[in-house]
Amino acid sequence: MIKVGIVGGSGYTGGELLRLLSLHPGAEAVCITSRKLEGRPVGDVHTHLRGIYSLKFESPSPAEVAERCDVVFTAVPHGTAMDWVPGLLDEGTKVVDLSADYRLPLEVFEKTYGMKHRAFREGVFGMPELHPEVRGAEFVANPGCYPTGASLAVAPLVGAGFAERVVFDSKSGISGAGIAPSETSHYPNMAENVIAYKLSTHRHRVEIDQELGRLSPEIKVSFTPHVVPAVRGIFTTAHLLVKEELVGDIPDKSEIERIYRDFYRDSPFIRLVPGVPSLGAVRGSNFCDIGFEVDGYGDRIVVVSAIDNLVKGASGQAIQNMNLMTGIAETEGLWFPGGAP
Amino acid sequence: MIKVGIVGGSGYTGGELLRLLSLHPGAEAVCITSRKLEGRPVGDVHTHLRGIYSLKFESPSPAEVAERCDVVFTAVPHGTAMDWVPGLLDEGTKVVDLSADYRLPLEVFEKTYGMKHRAFREGVFGMPELHPEVRGAEFVANPGCYPTGASLAVAPLVGAGFAERVVFDSKSGISGAGIAPSETSHYPNMAENVIAYKLSTHRHRVEIDQELGRLSPEIKVSFTPHVVPAVRGIFTTAHLLVKEELVGDIPDKSEIERIYRDFYRDSPFIRLVPGVPSLGAVRGSNFCDIGFEVDGYGDRIVVVSAIDNLVKGASGQAIQNMNLMTGIAETEGLWFPGGAP
Amino acid sequence: MIKVGIVGGSGYTGGELLRLLSLHPGAEAVCITSRKLEGRPVGDVHTHLRGIYSLKFESPSPAEVAERCDVVFTAVPHGTAMDWVPGLLDEGTKVVDLSADYRLPLEVFEKTYGMKHRAFREGVFGMPELHPEVRGAEFVANPGCYPTGASLAVAPLVGAGFAERVVFDSKSGISGAGIAPSETSHYPNMAENVIAYKLSTHRHRVEIDQELGRLSPEIKVSFTPHVVPAVRGIFTTAHLLVKEELVGDIPDKSEIERIYRDFYRDSPFIRLVPGVPSLGAVRGSNFCDIGFEVDGYGDRIVVVSAIDNLVKGASGQAIQNMNLMTGIAETEGLWFPGGAP
């Protein structure tokens, strides 16, 4: 039984890690930290977990956490994770960091997040479908939610070299904004609305650049995020614009399907679906559903992906990484469907 | 491994049985029927199940189903279940009927549902918290969703003899109305709205009468159902009116808590919560959360319960019944939290 | 043209007063106050009003407001309105107070709100359907949103003497909780949920007691509020329990209809509808839709009312009061339908 620690357990990703671990036959949460909630049962905050867990929030040092745990998930904000990760790694604990602190090279991180990195380490970018080196790794940087939905949607086609540019238009549920109430998450503002923000400057674009750039160095990426009236889910519409010289001469539907199936043949959580994916079909699950259509003008392929931002976009992918890092089956504890309707 | 059949698998309760069985270590769906979907993979309709199940809908006879299954769930409409149940029982298969055909005594059924019963049998009313005789039973009639939320909310207090009358005001998610589109379920009609229906004549009232009447024969029951903009869940507000002679002289909060804890001491799925329950905390789970407040006027106790109508109100309770009927642990395959947020 | 001032214009009722006044041919907003927004255009906060109004928030004294306005709406919190009302009245301005400061007799107010009243005056309770003395009044206390939906639903029947008790189970949109984000209004908490609160202790109960007690001194009132996933609207389910001696001997449907039509014959905003009212049909309008059903047991009448909490439950009723106080037609500027779908 893998002993798991969660550093920063008061938010949605912490709660979701506990929910998912309660379904995992080979791992067990033994420690969850929160300075401000120290001593309180996790069910006080994550009321759905009442009766399932008797754990209480603690406020231990990194060394204490490392001592008690085989794997630690750091689910604290960026800028805080760097206070935990090196200490945990140095004690020999495997770490999956869910913050943004280790997803980018040092200089790119510092420029993008406008801060000095106090404790840089090299981690593996934790998207197993694109990074087989997660297997056996000691330290994994779990990707952002938007980059997960975006990169998985088009990686096979970008890798195949058709694309000049991809315009990502992403629609997220509001749980991505966290557990703290805000103007945006105020029900009268969010209900029956669509909210766009950081129309061209969201930091997750840099992660998408990085991942797609590995597959096709010249690719141009645009990214605009939206929030829609939903709690969970990211629905990504990728407008893939074909290279000028290939316009009108791109593969047909069945050929593109073959490209996807080849690319993802060892990726159990990718489902290529007929028609258009839906958030309902992945809600609560670790699946990434993908569908596409070739524009009749022959200059665009529209690819759509659907994930649960808290699962494949965060805590579920983190557990998928844990499975691979510790040598157990990739799908262990994650092989269940979403909760439609 | 218990082999399970689902008769009538095209609707929400059928899909939910499959979802829940995929999480059950001791049972496995081996057969699912639908005349109109015969031959199609279950993932075509229940798209969240793609990749998890390779089952296809079939259209076998009762005898064939019985032959292949240890337990069969009949998830067909009332009036149709009676065409399946006797045939299945006579072959020695255990049956959990999710329709209304066997929840009431013969005459009460015929009067309430305005039809002749073609094949009556005695079943156990499948609410294990009130009917320990589910354990080992051959045939269980799974309760209605509203009666589950309503009866569990007040059974301890009604049993304790305080109540003159209970006015149930229930708020359901729209999934209770089924998978077929209708005027009521049309998004522009349902969103930002509350819909009340059958203000005084809903058939589920008779089930509540039956269950509370067993605990206190003189109890008066009123019941008004509503639909609110939610997919899953039943939130029941029970206005329990105290007998005139006891007004101002009812137990205090801690005494009432004691009554609940005693009554439900062997009921793992009942959670007595501080404050007011919420649908979010039970969504997707088999829990029934209960909270209450004593009116300062001393003449009313307001009890609130929250369940997921498709789980504790239907498919989850059906599996709980299956567990007890087959002698495995009551919580087997059901001991997981809901999916908040 | 009536010159209107709004004291406390940064919240939803202030914004709604402006919206409604923009539709009123005989009145015009000339002044809106907010200390913290002083100098900012109203469209900065109430973005839907951009282009319609060039007003800016001001921070004047009561005397200045009185000087410039014929009628003033005080839309500040309870406890603050009392700092404005006497000063305005003493300058000869008509006042409609939307707070709770003047709805109840002095002692009842002080007990209910747990505070000393610093400046009590007698006002008319501003529900014109029950208080014809609003006509020509100088000072009106605008009712609470819940008491409006509740009292209008059952006043005719309570007045007719059938009722022993009314159990009100009210379902409100979240805009009733105001413009400031909170735990309750956080979208992931509110969406797909029902939230009950103050199960037996909400202060609005006292207003309902007062209004129904005028019609039938012995009536017993219970009241439990809920919030449902909707921005606007209050859907009130009134379970009217018939006096024991009348059980089984109550008027039939058409007789009850006659009672309602008689009672409300001079009330243009009351619509007695066939079937069950819906929030969609009143959204954005000043109508109160009412429907009912007689329970087959002869001991209960279920009455349902639907209002828009920000219009008939607040700002619309305030303007209806203004019309009557200033001698113009009751429906002036308010005779438009809601915005369905």
Added chain:
Amino acid sequence: MIKVGIVGGSGYTGGELLRLLSLHPGAEAVCITSRKLEGRPVGDVHTHLRGIYSLKFESPSPAEVAERCDVVFTAVPHGTAMDWVPGLLDEGTKVVDLSADYRLPLEVFEKTYGMKHRAFREGVFGMPELHPEVRGAEFVANPGCYPTGASLAVAPLVGAGFAERVVFDSKSGISGAGIAPSETSHYPNMAENVIAYKLSTHRHRVEIDQELGRLSPEIKVSFTPHVVPAVRGIFTTAHLLVKEELVGDIPDKSEIERIYRDFYRDSPFIRLVPGVPSLGAVRGSNFCDIGFEVDGYGDRIVVVSAIDNLVKGASGQAIQNMNLMTGIAETEGLWFPGGAP
């Protein structure tokens, strides 16, 4: 007083025309047709209109309608409008057709809609901001909802010649799909979801091509529609890709603002807003709110527009056209704010 007829009044656009006309001081609905609802009061279907209108649905001939009306709105499906329009025009009635039958040149229509046109006439494309010739016209073809939001968003920039291509990613409320229940509009399918459809083949693309092509013949247009959990509204995200030779050399924010203000200086319903528009601010109103951001890479301008699909996207724009056709002020009866929150 302009006498108005509505042909095809059972749907959402018919109901919305009635709602808007009830607010119009210079026009009055005198006739509304529906074959299947003949004889029934409009309030039976459009329940929000109860008490406001005593009109009943009729089933008259085009000649009878023309006789009684100065202006007729045809709000029937495409393919049916062509049975009405010529008859009405030939009787000298002004017509605003809300169907797709007259928005495109004959051959383009026939190709796009896959049908023979039985009665073609030349109409003015009824988007007054781009078509000043609406003023005084006899026959206007009211634009589609998506093309309205899309064309207004970028017309000034496309006209200014920066754009190589515009990728439109539109998010609509479900009321655009009409009053009839469907799989898509089924609440459990729509709530908490995003539904993309016709990823590259929606017919409205042809209208956008037409309108933007008038401003810049070489412009490339891509269009993908989505439905989000909202009743009303279209939120259009326009990813405007700059011509290669201009990359890095495009106007700055204030210059772009100037371009918009110039272009729309005579367009009262266009509001250029600071930040990002929101559906809430336009809900129920005829405004089109527009905001934008220049991508830091200098190769993209992201423009966002928000309209109410039933008002500016259909019935409101139709009344705006009527005003201009009949020589009254463009804003008459339409100068009111949306209904936030």
